[in-house]
Structure formats: C-alpha cells, structure tokens
Amino acid sequence: MKTADELTDLFRERGLRMTPQRQVIFRLLHDNDRHPTVESLYDAARTDMPTISLKTVYQTVHDLETMGEVELLDVGTGSIRVDPNVDRVHHHLVCRQCGTVRDVLLDIADLRVPARYRREFTVEAVEVVFRGVCDDCASAGPTAT
Ligand SMILES: [Zn+2]
Numbered sequence: 001m002k003t004a005d006e007l008t009d010l011f012r013e014r015g016l017r018m019t020p021q022r023q024v025i026f027r028l029l030h031d032n033d034r035h036p037t038v039e040s041l042y043d044a045a046r047t048d049m050p051t052i053s054l055k056t057v058y059q060t061v062h063d064l065e066t067m068g069e070v071e072l073l074d075v076g077t078g079s080i081r082v083d084p085n086v087d088r089v090h091h092h093l094v095c096r097q098c099g100t101v102r103d104v105l106l107d108i109a110d111l112r113v114p115a116r117y118r119r120e121f122t123v124e125a126v127e128v129v130f131r132g133v134c135d136d137c138a139s140a141g142p143t144a145t
C-alpha cells in the first residue's frame with residue numbers, strides 16, 4: 001500500500017476531500033498486515049483523533065477500495081476485513097477461534113476449474129482460505145463454552 005503522503009496526493013488529484021482524520025486512517029493502514037476490521041480501525045484512530053466518526057472510517061475505507069488501494073475481505077469471521085496488501089497476490093490463513101487473518105504467498109497457477117465447468121462460467125479470480133487454529137489459540141486450549 002502507498003504511504004500516507006502518496007495517498008493524500010491521490011485523494012486530492014481525484015477531488016476527494018482530504019482531512020486529518022483520513023490521514024490518520026492512511027497511517028494506520030500503511031504496512032498493516034493484520035487485516036483490521038473497520039471497527040478496530042475506528043478504535044485505533046480514536047486514540048489519535050478523538051473526534052473521528054465511524055462513518056468517516058467507513059467512507060475512507062470504501063474510497064480506498066474504489067481506488068484499488070485496499071481490498072475488503074469477507075473470510076467468514078463475521079466482519080469485513082481491510083487488506084492493504086494489494087501489491088502482491090496472496091491468500092489467507094484464518095483462525096476459527098480468534099479470527100486472526102494472516103497472509104500466505106503461494107503459487108496456485110495450476111489450480112484450475114475443470115474444463116466442463118468452465119463452459120458456462122468465466123473465472124476471474126481465485127481466493128484460497130486455509131481454516132484452522134493459530135498457535136496462540138492452540139496453546140490456550142479449547143475455549144470454554
Ligand atoms: Zn487464534
């Protein structure tokens with residue numbers, strides 16, 4: 001993902017309003033590989049900028065998505081995750097207990113839909129999600145329910 005300064009220029013070029021609130025979000029997302037939810041970005045942004053609203057965070061994230069600077073992922077954790085790592089094609093490891101999402105670089109060039117299914121369907125993208133339990137959750141043992 002681009003730096004906060006680069007994104008600021010990009011927003012201005014497109015005639016989008018640039019505010020200190022938005023810059024806080026850019027900074028929080030830069031080099032962030034934790035796939036934060038919009039709500040957790042909002043929480044983090046509020047420590048820097050107590051006046052920021054959840055609506056501003058949503059709007060900024062959606063503007064970034066429209067510009068192709070972030071991807072919004074639904075990996076089945078119950079909330080949309082913001083993924084600023086759009087420079088490299090990658091896939092995800094998802095912990096079913098804590099919802100941690102980690103990037104995986106792997107080559108799936110050979111993963112193809114068999115020809116008979118392709119007759120009536122054009123594949124545009126492939127996303128691989130590995131589901132399981134992260135080490136932190138595994139060492140904590142099963143959650144009491
Ligand atoms: Zn976990």
Ligand SMILES: [Zn+2]
Binds near residue numbers: 035083085090091103
């Ligand atoms: Zn990712």
